[in-house]
Amino acid sequence: xxxxxxxxxxxxxxxxxxxxxxxxxxxxxxxxxxxxxxxxxxxxxxxxxxxxxxxxxxxxxxxxxxxxxxxxxxxxxxxxxxxxxxxxxxxxxxxxxxxxxxxxxxxxxxxxxxxxxxxxxxxxxxxxxxxxxxxxxxxxxxxxxxxxxxxxxxxxxxxxxxxxxxxxxxxxxxxxxxxxxxxxxxxxxxxxxxxxxxxxxxxxxxxxxxx
Amino acid sequence: xxxxxxxxxxxxxxxxxxxxxxxxxxxxxxxxxxxxxxxxxxxxxxxxxxxxxxxxxxxxxxxxxxxxxxxxxxxxxxxxxxxxxxxxxxxxxxxxxxxxxxxxxxxxxxxxxxxxxxxxxxxxxxxxxxxxxxxxxxxxxxxxxxxxxxxxxxxxxxxxxxxxxxxxxxxxxxxxxxxxxxxxxxxxxxxxxxxxxxxxxxxxxxxxxxx
DNA sequence: AACCTCGTATGACAACCGTCATGCCCACAG
DNA sequence: CTGTGGGCATGACGGTTGTCATACGAGGTT
Numbered sequence: 001x002x003x004x005x006x007x008x009x010x011x012x013x014x015x016x017x018x019x020x021x022x023x024x025x026x027x028x029x030x031x032x033x034x035x036x037x038x039x040x041x042x043x044x045x046x047x048x049x050x051x052x053x054x055x056x057x058x059x060x061x062x063x064x065x066x067x068x069x070x071x072x073x074x075x076x077x078x079x080x081x082x083x084x085x086x087x088x089x090x091x092x093x094x095x096x097x098x099x100x101x102x103x104x105x106x107x108x109x110x111x112x113x114x115x116x117x118x119x120x121x122x123x124x125x126x127x128x129x130x131x132x133x134x135x136x137x138x139x140x141x142x143x144x145x146x147x148x149x150x151x152x153x154x155x156x157x158x159x160x161x162x163x164x165x166x167x168x169x170x171x172x173x174x175x176x177x178x179x180x181x182x183x184x185x186x187x188x189x190x191x192x193x194x195x196x197x198x199x200x201x202x203x204x205x206x207x208x209x210x211x
Numbered sequence: 212x213x214x215x216x217x218x219x220x221x222x223x224x225x226x227x228x229x230x231x232x233x234x235x236x237x238x239x240x241x242x243x244x245x246x247x248x249x250x251x252x253x254x255x256x257x258x259x260x261x262x263x264x265x266x267x268x269x270x271x272x273x274x275x276x277x278x279x280x281x282x283x284x285x286x287x288x289x290x291x292x293x294x295x296x297x298x299x300x301x302x303x304x305x306x307x308x309x310x311x312x313x314x315x316x317x318x319x320x321x322x323x324x325x326x327x328x329x330x331x332x333x334x335x336x337x338x339x340x341x342x343x344x345x346x347x348x349x350x351x352x353x354x355x356x357x358x359x360x361x362x363x364x365x366x367x368x369x370x371x372x373x374x375x376x377x378x379x380x381x382x383x384x385x386x387x388x389x390x391x392x393x394x395x396x397x398x399x400x401x402x403x404x405x406x407x408x409x410x411x412x413x414x415x416x417x418x419x420x421x422x
Numbered sequence: 423a424a425c426c427t428c429g430t431a432t433g434a435c436a437a438c439c440g441t442c443a444t445g446c447c448c449a450c451a452g
Numbered sequence: 453c454t455g456t457g458g459g460c461a462t463g464a465c466g467g468t469t470g471t472c473a474t475a476c477g478a479g480g481t482t
Binding site: 167168169183184186187190191196197198 | 468469470471472
């Protein structure tokens with residue numbers, strides 16, 4: 001198993017992805033590259049930074065966004081604090097402009113979507129190690145075109161709390177607000193997203209990665 | 212590429228999955244098994260049956276549920292009609308009881324969730340070829356416990372049409388119904404799901420795989 | 423100091439939504 | 453041939469939601 005022994009010069013990779021089958025398949029794929037080696041795998045975002053510490057550092061952390069415990073973007077931010085030398089590649093199912101923006105803010109060096117060809121993944125890892133940043137041009141354009149998240153912090157809170165179908169009274173309760181205030185915030189969210197009701201506002205905000 | 216030549220006895224597999232990176236990674240994984248060979252890959256549900264025809268038949272079709280064009284469950288049903296000898300393995304991100312139920316109705320021989328260990332996939336394929344059915348026991352129990360979909364066909368239509376945040380008038384328009392009828396159906400959906408409004412009804416129905 | 427944005431709140435009004443009773447037609451099972 | 457269940461419709465009622473005007477304090481900018 002430890003073929004390269006103490007002189008192994010391959011790129012050391014930590015893989016974080018919650019779906020075991022996908023995680024193992026990606027690990028197999030990367031291990032087939034002659035210059036790469038997956039030295040650790042985790043299935044939760046909150047295990048990322050600890051795993052890097054336990055491994056004595058890695059060259060690249062490949063992080064899925066959709067993970068239990070801590071999402072990949074927050075995990076990237078934590079990693080940046082605790083292991084600033086580690087390069088972060090964010091991998092996601094959904095190419096949402098807001099996700100790209102947040103990934104960049106969290107210090108990610110690359111942003112990949114899962115429907116890109118597999119060969120691009122290894123390529124991105126090599127380019128990141130060479131100091132480049134790797135971002136899908138279409139996605140970058142979309143992120144710029146969409147502009148910044150127009151929702152204020154509190155508006156996001158209220159909209160997110162409404163996403164599961166809670167009624168005003170419950171949202172007010174959860175966030176310790178008056179019911180009228182909840183209505184005001186939701187009204188603002190609806191106008192800013194251009195929606196016609198809270199449900200559509202939730203959908204639009206999620207599509208753009210604003211929640 | 213054609214290592215086994217005309218005497219190849221390996222299991223011939225068609226892989227249908229929309230995310231190219233995942234699809235290629237799974238293909239790599241399965242091709243590493245000495246007795247398996249991925250002979251075709253497609254990224255859309257509506258290409259499944261045609262691909263099997265073009266390949267002159269396959270032993271196993273591995274179908275993701277979440278696909279553009281035609282979802283994996285409908286693709287499985289089409290495959291059953293056009294190539295009844297092909298074994299179908301359904302693979303999905305979401306282990307929803309309703310999905311399992313529909314997969315079985317569509318004639319699937321196995322139902323796998325993507326967070327199972329990768330080794331189980333190859334194992335499932337071999338067992339399916341041996342004539343077994345392979346289903347996660349937890350999921351089977353959940354499917355039985357949940358009972359059948361209580362929504363009538365039209366109730367499903369209306370609830371599905373409301374999922375994107377459309378208002379009653381739009382739903383009525385889309386389905387050529389009166390606005391009052393839309394309200395009646397949605398009211399029924401809300402009661403049958405035990406929800407407090409349409410948004411929650413949509414969430415619950417989706418969780419159970421009723422849409 | 424004047425101004426802006428954000429968070430919070432209230433009250434009023436109109437529009438929309440959820441419920442219920444009731445009716446009709448059609449198909450299918452008993 | 454008489455229930456029973458699904459599909460469709462109307463009307464009425466009360467509750468929820470969306471909008472708007474207005475207000476106040478805290479924090480930051482000009």
